Amino acid sequence: MKGHAEMFGITVSGHNCKRIAFGGWAIGGQFTTGVSDSNSLEALETAYHLGIRLIDTAPVYGNGHSEKLIGRFLKSRDRDHVFIATKFGMSWKTTSSGTRTMIRNTSGKALLKEVEGSLRRLRTDYIDLYQVHWPDPVTPVQETMDSLNHLKEQGKIRFVGVSNFSLAGIKEIEGDSPLDAVQGQYNLLSREYEGEFFDYLKEEHTQFLSYGTLAYGLLSGKYQSKEFSSEDWRRRGNSPTNNYFSPGNFEGNIQKANRLGSIAEKIGVTSAQLAIAWTLRHSFIYTLVGAKNSLQVQENAKALSLDLSTDVLRKLDNIFPK
Numbered sequence: 001m002k003g004h005a006e007m008f009g010i011t012v013s014g015h016n017c018k019r020i021a022f023g024g025w026a027i028g029g030q031f032t033t034g035v036s037d038s039n040s041l042e043a044l045e046t047a048y049h050l051g052i053r054l055i056d057t058a059p060v061y062g063n064g065h066s067e068k069l070i071g072r073f074l075k076s077r078d079r080d081h082v083f084i085a086t087k088f089g090m091s092w093k094t095t096s097s098g099t100r101t102m103i104r105n106t107s108g109k110a111l112l113k114e115v116e117g118s119l120r121r122l123r124t125d126y127i128d129l130y131q132v133h134w135p136d137p138v139t140p141v142q143e144t145m146d147s148l149n150h151l152k153e154q155g156k157i158r159f160v161g162v163s164n165f166s167l168a169g170i171k172e173i174e175g176d177s178p179l180d181a182v183q184g185q186y187n188l189l190s191r192e193y194e195g196e197f198f199d200y201l202k203e204e205h206t207q208f209l210s211y212g213t214l215a216y217g218l219l220s221g222k223y224q225s226k227e228f229s230s231e232d233w234r235r236r237g238n239s240p241t242n243n244y245f246s247p248g249n250f251e252g253n254i255q256k257a258n259r260l261g262s263i264a265e266k267i268g269v270t271s272a273q274l275a276i277a278w279t280l281r282h283s284f285i286y287t288l289v290g291a292k293n294s295l296q297v298q299e300n301a302k303a304l305s306l307d308l309s310t311d312v313l314r315k316l317d318n319i320f321p322k
């Protein structure tokens with residue numbers, strides 16, 4: 001039996017883990033703007049009090065800053081009331097011309113070192129879910145899995161997941177080591193996982209942690225032009241996972257977001273709530289939503305109580321086809 005039942009069944013001291021998770025990327029503050037540590041800590045507190053107990057982060061989010069903030073937040077909490085998901089195996093290298101390149105290293109040696117850094121920054125002695133951030137084209141996947149199993153035996157991690165893997169890559173791993181969770185980008189603008197991939201996860205009872213739920217703010221409907229500051233990655237739109245903000249796409253995406261907004265208004269919710277609720281229609285999905293302040297968390301959490309009608313789902317399919 002896979003670990004996910006225990007993992008998400010949720011036993012964190014009597015508190016149910018809601019299917020919205022706190023996404024810790026933006027609070028890392030690197031390539032993002034409009035964040036402050038005090039607002040981030042308040043956002044984490046608000047999430048906690050609303051019953052949001054799953055927190056996703058990674059060492060690469062703000063060069064360890066996201067994990068450090070979460071560690072500060074954890075200090076005043078019972079550790080077993082919160083479920084921490086972090087990652088390993090990815091870093092950025094910036095060339096002298098300012099170009100960013102993604103470095104992937106999931107070798108056993110690197111992983112055993114990385115886990116110690118995450119544990120230290122998070123101020124904890126175990127990680128609930130440890131995820132391979134991106135597939136590493138060089139390291140044999142068995143080497144990575146062996147090291148993860150070693151960490152499990154030591155009690156440093158409880159569950160194992162992968163992120164940004166193809167279905168073939170997941171099947172290759174699952175031949176020997178069943179995964180507890182899979183993470184990937186899924187939102188109204190990116191529905192590629194629907195079909196074979198989701199069918200497989202359902203059959204295998206593997207949880208899916210969806211990220212980019214709001215298409216990085218775009219689906220909230222608040223952006224009508226490229227009003228991002230020069231340090232904000234969305235201004236240039238260079239991301240390894242999407243081109244929502246690149247010239248030629250951005251304008252069309254705004255039009256779609258505005259149409260989403262009209263439907264949301266008719267049913268008395270916000271665009272962000274509708275976009276989040278749309279991902280939650282799949283019961284095996286835990287949706288990761290980033291937030292920079294308490295107000296965003298409060299607004300987004302309300303999506304948990306939305307039940308979307310078939311009429312609304314049909315309208316969304318028309319605007320955002322598969």
Ligand SMILES: NC(=O)c1ccc[n+]([C@@H]2O[C@H](COP(=O)([O-])OP(=O)(O)OC[C@H]3O[C@@H](n4cnc5c(N)ncnc54)[C@H](OP(=O)(O)O)[C@@H]3O)[C@@H](O)[C@H]2O)c1
Nearest residue numbers: 023024025026211212213214215216217220288289290296
């Ligand atoms: N595995 C991976 O490779 C990977 C990649 C990306 C993300 N992730 C994970 O997934 C999480 C979620 O993705 P994300 O944070 O990048 O993007 P997201 O959830 O799609 O969007 C979050 C952003 O939307 C804006 N926002 C949030 N709530 C809002 C509201 N109610 N109204 C208006 N704007 C709102 C905020 O930015 P502004 O206010 O500035 O617009 C916030 O930072 C991440 O935090 C991270 O944990 C994983």
